[in-house]
Amino acid sequence: MEFTGHTVRQFALSIKNGRKERIIETMETMGPSVLMGVTLTNLPGIITLNWASMQIIQIFFFRMCFVTTMMGFAHGIIFLPVLLSFFGKIFGSI
Numbered sequence: 001m002e003f004t005g006h007t008v009r010q011f012a013l014s015i016k017n018g019r020k021e022r023i024i025e026t027m028e029t030m031g032p033s034v035l036m037g038v039t040l041t042n043l044p045g046i047i048t049l050n051w052a053s054m055q056i057i058q059i060f061f062f063r064m065c066f067v068t069t070m071m072g073f074a075h076g077i078i079f080l081p082v083l084l085s086f087f088g089k090i091f092g093s094i
Helices: 002-013 019-051 055-087
Strands: none
Touching: 002 019, 002 055, 019 055
């Protein structure tokens, strides 16, 4: 939710005309927030779990959380903006 929710909300509230202009504005404002606020906050804590001695911690907490974080980041920064630029509303909501 953190990765995609903010992006969709910013795109919906944008008053620019045209999908391309709206997604550019959205990525300029929300892209750094998604990268710095969510991804780079979670990754250091998740990466340190790689050196845990218990296998359950390595598998469940490290691998699953790492993949979930990276997939969420890819969806919020790459997949969703492309999808919105093709299928989002053309005009702003105001």
